[in-house]
Amino acid sequence: MKFLIEYIGTIFKSLGSLWNGMRLTLYYFFHPKEIHTQQYPDNRDTLTLGERFRGEVVMPHDENNEHKCTGCTSCELACPNGTIKILYKNVVDETTGKKKKAIDEFVYHLGMCTFCNLCIIACPTDAIKMSHDFEHSTFDRKSLTKILNKPGSKLMKGVE
Amino acid sequence: MIDKEEIEDLTQAHEEDFILNVGPQHPSTHGVLRLKIKLQGETVTHIEPHLGYIHRSIEKMCEASSYRNFIYLTSRMDYLSAHMNNQACAMVVEKGLQLEIPKRAKVIRILMSELTRLASHQLWWACTGLDLGATTPFFVGFRDREVILDIFDETCGSRLTMDYNVPGGIMFDIHPNFQKNVHAFLKGFKKNLPEYHQLLTGNVIFQNRTKGVGYLSPEDTISFGCSGPTARGSGVSCDIRKWQPYDGYEDVQFNEVLETAGDCYARYLVRMREMEESVKIIEQLIDNIPEGDFQAKTKAVLKLPKGEFYSRVETARGELGVYLVSDGTSKPYRMKFRSPNFSNLSALREIAVGGKIGDLVANMAMLDLVIPDIDR
Ligand code: SF4
Ligand code: SF4
16 A cells, blocks of 8 residues: 555656656747757858957958068967968068068968967967858868968068 | 677677677767677676777877977867866976966966866756756756857857967956856856756656666775766765865865765766856856966976976866976977876776666766767
8 A cells, every 4th residue: 555655656746847847848938039049050140259269260461462471480380280381482672672581372271270379379470360260161171271371462561 | 890809708708698889879978989788688797898989199199299289189188178178288387387377367267167167067967868868958958058158259269179278377368248248147057057956856757767876886986096076976075176276276165065875866966066166166256356467478488397297187077187297398208198087987887787778878977978088
């Protein structure tokens, strides 16, 4: 008899706890405003990311197609996994007429980047920064190797 | 893929024995862990974890990178406690350099650690629910975790592998909205925590599946080197934050959560109450972040003196130890990580053998394993 009462008691207790959980589920079912889910990618236009968000490394250019990278390789040395490679060329300085080194290609292997921000911190001239673009998937692995300086770009005047 | 040793194992098996592979792609192992289980009927008679499916030789990679760089590899060990891993590594370098970091950096580090712990426990809670057959907790847990991840996103720049520690402090100052957002999170979370208990803790099915299941004695806990909530569920006091306070934990008031039952339910309760303690720590510090620098001045190239250095932190899963041998150059001579999950996994045999196969999932869930941390 005692066993039976206990058994039936457990059934009611279980039903009670089940209802407890289900009540919450039903609450959210009828209060869709309190749900936090975002409808990505439909909300691409309204998506807001933190200003420090690390998407990928980019090199901003101004309207004269000039960048601030002097080719000092601080970023290349700071990078933990060899993501950045800087190739040089010789250019003639317009004012003094002397030959000097300048960057030819700033090669960035996106596929190897861990987004640690060390290169950005290391750069003395703030020539590179993190963009907010995070949709990196691609069908071709080659497209992950990027050249950050635009073709024909030059060093900005006054940046040493 | 069956190797020779396994064939021997299989031939030695008793006729009624049944050998079962769980993993490496089983959802309840939360990663690429493979368990070889010997069953007699429904009873587990032997468990053998097989590792190596996600080995990336992080220790060796650390030896090839400089003292500034190796920190960021360790985010990929226990990715749910990425900040604590980074903190341990930054601390070991600071110990070598005998660098005192600014008060502000310390407080922000603790705040971030506790937020990471909360996020990690919330994820664990969500997945535990799912493992044991409840779907709603999964979404409820992720809902609150999302708020923390947004805070990380704003201040650190990324959501999971935050990479916020540098030798000498933290990478940038906190975002102006940081305090406001943390307050908003705390308010929401304190309102939601009873919901957690309502959904899972009080559920009779959940209690029946965890109470008295997977007993781990305090003696075994110590002999296997378990730490974190796994050990504290068996009544072994091992909180590094209490025993060897680092980065200013000595100045905050909080209790070490201990349960003595040693079963799955006890481990569950430890984590749930740890969340409350984390909230307490954050509440004490969030309005008292001291002014000043957030980073100590360091040289561009760090060189540690010859010698051995060790630092330990309490991650969300237990004690992480970082052992570093320096030969005086700019790269570590030897790195060794003592990861909490590896030791906790070794106790799985003690916990699950003798129990039913159905309870294995509950046992695994309450160990809260992160496999990349085991393999490194
Ligand atoms: S973010 Fe880190 S990994 Fe990526 S290029 Fe910069 S330093 Fe290298
Ligand atoms: S990006 Fe900055 S750190 Fe890198 S080479 Fe150019 S100037 Fe130097």
